Amino acid sequence: MHYREYRPDMALAPYVECLWAARAPASHTHRVLPDNCVDILWQDGGQPGFAVGMMSGAILVxxxxxxxxxxxxxxxxMAGIFLATPLHALTDQRADIDLLWGRSAADRLADALWTSDAPERSRLAVIERELLRRLQAGAQVRAGHAALVQQALRALEGSGGELRIEVLAARLGVSRQHVAAQFREHVGLSPKLYARICRFRRAAMALKDAAAPDWAQLALDCGYFDQSHLIHDFQEFAGSAPERFHFSNRPQP
Structure with missing residues (x-):
């Protein structure tokens, strides 16, 4: 399977992790893991583009x-700036982009992507131009977009998911309930689940290059209370025990 990531336009870099392209062969199946991100995908074959919300577990594609x-x-x-919908509505769901952006805009973009023989990167530039247009149109929304949530996300990412939510709320000077409500709207997951997925991703990356891991030490290094908590998260988020786990990227062809 071909999969490649590209850096976004500089104006999109604060909001976009990457643009990516993939080609999957026939009769192909792969497991996609939760990664605390939201994607919009366009596929050839006449299907409408669709947004994939935050994931609380692995899926088979x-x-x-x-x-x-x-x-x-x-x-x-950051996806809410471009999708103009509360992100909890998309959690563990997909939504056709014509329902979010309107049929006319969705069809225009799909035609631009698939009716030419342009190189892969040039096609992705078409997506960038649409995102830039929507970013400029939503300048007022962008200016006040969930500053508290961004502070909370930086704190959770910086701690590798180890920061306790009550400590996070105290640092921000708000209640746990307020943090949770803001995460529900602007992130799509609860802050506790977001932190758990941070820890899981950290452990999954550590396993990628580990030939014979010390499971107890890995659990401690990745912020788990003990090995049993590590095992529980792998079963929930990857559908696999850690010793049978194989790291997977997110593409969803």
Whole structure:
């Protein structure tokens, strides 16, 4: 399977993690893990583009026929600026982009992506131009977009998911309930679940290059109370025990 990521335009860099492209062969299945990001995907074959919300567990994606995918992955807490919908409505769901952006805009973008023989990066530039247009149109919304949530996200990411939510709320000078409500709208997950996925991703990356890991030490290094908590999170988020785990990227062809 071909998969490649590209850096976004500088004006989009505060909001977009990357643009990516993939080509999946026929009869292909892969497991996609939760990564605390929201993507919008466009695929050839006449399907409408669709947004994939925050994931609370792994999913299996299968393709019966060869599929090409072009996509954008947003940084945590930033997709709402472009989708104009509370992100909890998309959690563990997908929504056709024509329902979010309107049929006319969705069809125009799909035609621009798939009716030419332009190189992969040039097609992704079409997506960037649409995002830039929407970013400029939403300048007023962008200016006041969930500053508290961005502070909370930086704190959780900086701690590798180890920061306790009550400590986070105290630092921000608000209640746990307020933090949770803001996360629900602007992130799509509770802050506690977001932190758990941070820890899981940290452990998954550590396993990527570990030939014979010390499981107890890995659990401690990644912020788990003990090895049993590490095992529980792998079963919940990857559908696999840690010793049988194989790291996977997010593409969803």
């Amino acid at each position: 299968a393709s019966e026929h060869p599929v090409r995918t072009l996509a954008v992955r947003f940084k945590p807490g």
